[in-house]
Amino acid sequence: MTGTHDRTTLRRSVTTTGLFLFILGDVLGAGVYVLAGEIAGIAGGALWVPLVVALMLALLTAGSYAELATKYPRAGGSSHYATRAFGPFAGFLVGFCMLSAGVVSVGTLALGFAGDYLGAFVSLPVFLVVIVFLLMLAALNARGISESLGANRVATLIEVGGLLLVIVLGAIVIGRGEGDLGRLTELGTPENGPVAAVLAGTVLAFYSYVGFETSVNIAEETKDPARSYPRALFGALTVTGVVYALIGVVAAAVVPTEELAGSSAPLALVVEAAGIVPPVVFSVIALIAVANGALLTGIMSSRLAYGMAADGLLPQVLTRLLPRRRTPWVAIIATTALSIALALTGTIDVLAGTMVLLLLVVFLSVNAAVLVLRRDRPEHRHFRTPLALPIGGLASCLLLMTQVEWAVWRLGLPFLAVAALLAGVAALRARRGTAPRPGGSPGAQ
Numbered sequence: 001m002t003g004t005h006d007r008t009t010l011r012r013s014v015t016t017t018g019l020f021l022f023i024l025g026d027v028l029g030a031g032v033y034v035l036a037g038e039i040a041g042i043a044g045g046a047l048w049v050p051l052v053v054a055l056m057l058a059l060l061t062a063g064s065y066a067e068l069a070t071k072y073p074r075a076g077g078s079s080h081y082a083t084r085a086f087g088p089f090a091g092f093l094v095g096f097c098m099l100s101a102g103v104v105s106v107g108t109l110a111l112g113f114a115g116d117y118l119g120a121f122v123s124l125p126v127f128l129v130v131i132v133f134l135l136m137l138a139a140l141n142a143r144g145i146s147e148s149l150g151a152n153r154v155a156t157l158i159e160v161g162g163l164l165l166v167i168v169l170g171a172i173v174i175g176r177g178e179g180d181l182g183r184l185t186e187l188g189t190p191e192n193g194p195v196a197a198v199l200a201g202t203v204l205a206f207y208s209y210v211g212f213e214t215s216v217n218i219a220e221e222t223k224d225p226a227r228s229y230p231r232a233l234f235g236a237l238t239v240t241g242v243v244y245a246l247i248g249v250v251a252a253a254v255v256p257t258e259e260l261a262g263s264s265a266p267l268a269l270v271v272e273a274a275g276i277v278p279p280v281v282f283s284v285i286a287l288i289a290v291a292n293g294a295l296l297t298g299i300m301s302s303r304l305a306y307g308m309a310a311d312g313l314l315p316q317v318l319t320r321l322l323p324r325r326r327t328p329w330v331a332i333i334a335t336t337a338l339s340i341a342l343a344l345t346g347t348i349d350v351l352a353g354t355m356v357l358l359l360l361v362v363f364l365s366v367n368a369a370v371l372v373l374r375r376d377r378p379e380h381r382h383f384r385t386p387l388a389l390p391i392g393g394l395a396s397c398l399l400l401m402t403q404v405e406w407a408v409w410r411l412g413l414p415f416l417a418v419a420a421l422l423a424g425v426a427a428l429r430a431r432r433g434t435a436p437r438p439g440g441s442p443g444a445q
Contacts, residue, residue, distance in 0.1 A: 030293025151389025
């Protein structure tokens with residue numbers, strides 16, 4: 001029995017601090033570099049308000065993840081929770097929504113990379129930058145996870161440092177009396193009243209908090225997960241929210257709202273106003289942050305596509321691996337091609353909103369799964385979230401979905417339709433006893 005246990009149980013080596021830093025690096029970064037201006041265009045000068053509201057809503061769903069990750073620490077994440085609570089149809093619907101959200105997110109970040117941050121150095125056609133950028137990331141992805149994650153560790157430090165730099169420089173400008181603190185209370189635009197501005201802005205702001213849901217995959221490797229995982233998860237999200245709120249405050253106080261809303265490099269305007277650090281230096285930091293986010297999301301998307309193909313839900317050709325690297329090269333090409341197509345035909349705000357819409361479907365299922373699975377009582381100790389959190393999480397997801405504009409639904413509905421079709425196939429196969437468990441097959445690196 002001992003030998004079997006040793007072969008099937010991962011070593012619990014991740015500390016609370018290590019898990020906190022992992023989640024922080026996964027959540028904090030790329031989105032706010034690109035979307036701060038878009039949020040200002042919707043919410044007005046008080047863009048910090050949607051950022052704080054989005055944090056509150058993210059914490060509700062985080063409570064559900066904390067309970068399920070510690071209750072089923074060896075499970076396969078969101079799709080497993082949905083399968084366990086509602087059956088294979090829900091499980092594969094959630095899995096495909098996560099895959100689609102990743103592909104859309106990479107397209108969003110590619111457009112962010114091709115914007116004003118890159119424009120500080122060179123003026124190139126957006127379509128050319130998008131194609132070259134995503135092909136380069138695909139090549140790094142194909143080399144293997146170890147090489148990709150090595151680059152990620154350095155990039156994460158740089159992107160976090162860049163955000164702290166913006167806060168410090170913005171505070172200096174305000175301290176010199178050059179900022180306008182009155183803009184911090186200007187909530188709304190001629191198109192959006194205060195309430196509509198907060199709700200619509202929160203949809204975009206929510207994009208900057210996603211990523212925490214992937215941390216459930218290392219819960220099994222965490223020391224005392226019932227204690228460590230909730231602390232690390234809530235702590236990382238709270239720190240992220242504080243950083244984002246401060247970014248929103250200094251950006252709005254230092255840069256006029258119209259100028260902020262019209263830029264695809266909004267944080268570079270704060271740096272430029274300080275006159276201490278050359279804007280081109282910060283543009284390098286921002287480009288690294290955006291590239292890092294796109295790389296990590298691309299890795300996740302290609303592995304999800306590989307896993308679903310291994311389960312027979314996507315064409316088998318997606319399971320092909322490079323002989324020496326053991327990386328899913330066909331899945332990488334397919335997901336990259338789709339991200340390129342989305343980036344070349346969409347806009348940052350619509351793509352970001354679509355990614356949020358797809359993940360709201362995932363979060364709906366996770367919050368509902370907590371309530372359904374309360375009847376399961378495992379022998380081991382686990383975190384139990386207050387009942388109000390998953391109920392609030394369900395309500396918040398539904399509320400945000402009502403604020404999604406039609407252009408986002410128009411792009412998101414085809415993904416949801418394909419997801420429902422594949423989920424139906426999975427449910428039929430499961431009923432006939434021919435479908436493997438969701439989560440994919442091992443083999444790819």
